[in-house]
Amino acid sequence: MxxxxxxxxxxxxxxxxxxxxxxxxxxxxxxxxxxxxxxxxxxxxxxxxxxxxxxxxxxxxxxxxxxxxxxxxxxxxxxxxxxxxxxxxxxxxxxxxxxxxxxxxxxxxxxxxxxxxxxxxxxxxxxxxxxxxxxxxxxxxxxxxxxxxxxxxxxxxxxxxxxxxxxxxxxxxxxxxxxxxxxxxxxxxxxxxxxxxxxxxxxxxxxxxxxxxxGTAGPPQRVAAIAPNRYAWAPPVSDGLVAGYVREIENLPEGVRTVVLPEAAFGSDEADPAALTQPMRQVARARGVDIVLGFVQAPAQGRGVDNVALIFPADGGSPARYLKQHDLVSRPGHDLVFAPRTRTGAEICADVDFARPSRDYGAAGTSLLAIPASDNGGNGWQHSRAALLRGVENGLPVVWAAQNGTLMISDGRGRVLAQARSEGPARFTTITADVTGPVATFYSRHGDxxxxxxxxxxxxxxxxxxxxxxxxxxxxxxxxxxxxxxxxx
Structure with missing residues (x-):
């Protein structure tokens, strides 16, 4: 010594x-x-x-x-x-x-x-x-x-x-x-x-x-994540692309109650393009599933870009809109948004690089974090684990659907239940799992x-x-x- x-x-x-x-x-x-x-x-x-x-x-x-x-x-x-x-x-x-x-x-x-x-x-x-x-x-x-x-x-x-x-x-x-x-x-x-x-x-x-x-954390809920295997940021809404996602949702296993699609899965200068919203509302109602998908609105009039998550409820009603809170390009949002008649909360990608809004969702009694994301290929695992970390801090299961990265589903204790790279030979990659949670945490209540x-x-x-x-x-x-x-x- x-x-x-x-x-x-x-x-x-x-x-x-x-x-x-x-x-x-x-x-x-x-x-x-x-x-x-x-x-x-x-x-x-x-x-x-x-x-x-x-x-x-x-x-x-x-x-x-x-x-x-x-x-x-x-x-x-x-x-x-x-x-x-x-x-x-x-x-x-x-x-x-x-x-x-x-x-x-x-x-x-x-x-x-x-x-x-x-x-x-x-x-x-x-x-x-x-x-x-x-x-x-x-x-x-x-x-x-x-x-x-x-x-x-x-x-x-x-x-x-x-x-x-x-x-x-x-x-x-x-x-x-x-x-x-x-x-x-x-x-x-x-x-x-x-x-x-x-x-x-x-x-x-x-x-x-x-x-x-x-410890146990209540009954399980079946969830899914879907991402394309060819990266495209905010591709224009088209019948073919929408139909591809609809088929993936229709082919999900029985019992899935929430499905998450990537950040910027679609882009349009309209806030509510019928070619996207009508098919998604129909398949949400037919399958009894809440659908959370990333959507980028870039109005032709020059107003700021909106990077949002559209949340289509399982009853086929109009979608709720979550505006990304941490973005250096699009307008930042400030509100927590839940799937109608549930406690499923939405975030988008870089939101997990900050303590909030995840901590606010935890304190609000959220049951699941649904997170559309888009990564840079090599950092897919790392960013998915940043989302998992926020989930454990606040006792929340996480569904992370990232194009050009990693799809991941974790429970409220941070156990990875399903994951895959969005780079396979098929048009889409899909994962499903039964998650448990939420778990009330000391951190959600008392912070840093x-x-x-x-x-x-x-x-x-x-x-x-x-x-x-x-x-x-x-x-x-x-x-x-x-x-x-x-x-x-």
Whole structure:
């Protein structure tokens, strides 16, 4: 535990830590992460940090995280939602600098023997910074550690209490605990306290997760998602395209009560084109199914574009209209919209990159989130898991129908019940499943309380770390400067 590299070994160990963290980050994050490796990625840099000069530790931290983001570079170079310049560079460099802050705080506290604070405060700082980014960023937040755990419902149960911030904290807290226990300056008593807190924390999280996944959430409801296998953004309403979707709905298994079609499945300059609405109302009534489909209205008069979800009720009545709330192109909406005579709520694609409106739907007693979406191909899995994450936060089953991406159905506990890529040889891809939910959650009622707690813990860590920085600077002053100041320290 007292190992420190000699001066001649530091470059070797720094290079090894950089390579290990970069490879683990590359494999454990991004568009197709190996979730177990996400927890390990920060560890090599954190182990190195207290044993080498600050400049070396922080340089390794920045380089390792930045190289880890290479798993998204090819996607960013051709993405229209996340282009490399400037969005991709901003994300990659910004996340790398956030990791630098995390490592600096860990190094400062571990160097003073503050093992428990070194385990808690850096993880809290990481989480707090991401919360602030999510609060002010017009694009929302996606692709973080919590997103990487999207296929691990046992871990995700914590989000029902503390939101996605619980998972962000835990994934960084685990390597910080290990590195703090092995830090050279940590006293035995501090190590014992840190180990006890780590065991209790993860024991509580796992216990809560097991109980959550064993719980029941009411009777199942059968749902479906349909998407075309050839991408087309807001194609004009045509008899052939409408008839294709109608046939898919007619061929759904018996018992389906809700079906979701993609974002921008159709486009028109009319608000209510009869060639679309009449066939959809007829098949909705014939099959007794609520239909939620994406529709883009771009009026010829030049009024702003409306990106909406049309919700056709099972009785064949007129559709309800949900206006997308988070969009930098179309007019933003503000209202929650439900399928008539049900508690099925609608969102559209990028709405899940923000805490609201999902949290508002959860608080309003929604029974199902129906989400038309459209992705960029490579980010289909990642974005579907962002939707799943919102579902677990608020105890809501999710039907995610994305063209050029992933179709997914998950229950209120975050278990994926059906999924498929929208890229098969047939004209459409269709999935169905029986989902359970909703489940009332603490997070729906109380929101981002844990993120604010993380900000408070990070501030405490910064206050504890800053004096050590000043004292180290004081000991490095030259004798002449010390004499000129009268020997004062």
């Amino acid at each position: 007292e190992w420190r590299p000699r001066t001649g070994e530091r470059r070797l160990w720094a290079a090894a830590a950089l390579a290990c963290s970069a490879v683990l980050g590359y494999l454990g994050t991004g568009l197709a992460p190996i979730a177990a490796l996400t927890w390990l990625a920060p560890l090599p840099v954190l182990l190195l940090a207290p044993r080498v000069p600050a400049r070396t530790a922080l340089g390794v931290a920045f380089g390792a995280y930045l190289l880890g983001t290479a798993n998204s570079w090819a996607f960013q170079l051709h993405s229209h939602d996340e282009p490399m310049v400037p969005v991709g560079l901003t994300i990659n460099i910004g996340m790398s600098l956030t990791f630098v802050l995390t490592v600096w705080l860990f190094r400062s506290l571990a160097g003073r023997g503050r093992a428990l604070l070194a385990a808690v405060a850096p993880a809290a700082a990481w989480t707090g910074v991401l919360y602030l980014v999510a609060t002010v960023n017009p694009h929302g937040l996606m692709g973080t550690f919590a997103n990487d755990q999207g296929d691990r419902p046992l871990v995700l149960q914590a989000t029902a209490v503390a939101g996605m911030w619980a998972v962000e904290f835990l994934v960084m807290f685990a390597p910080c605990v290990v590195a703090a226990l092995l830090a050279p300056a940590a006293p035995r008593a501090a190590r014992l306290r840190t180990a006890a807190v780590g065991v209790l924390t993860f024991g509580a999280v796992l216990g809560f997760g097991i109980l959550g996944l064993r 309380w844990f993120a604010w707690l993380c900000l408070a813990a990070a501030l405490s860590g910064l206050i504890a770390a800053l004096p050590a920085t000043r004292r180290r600077a004081g000991t490095r002053r030259s004798p002449d400067k010390a004499a000129a100041s009268g020997g004062r320290q």
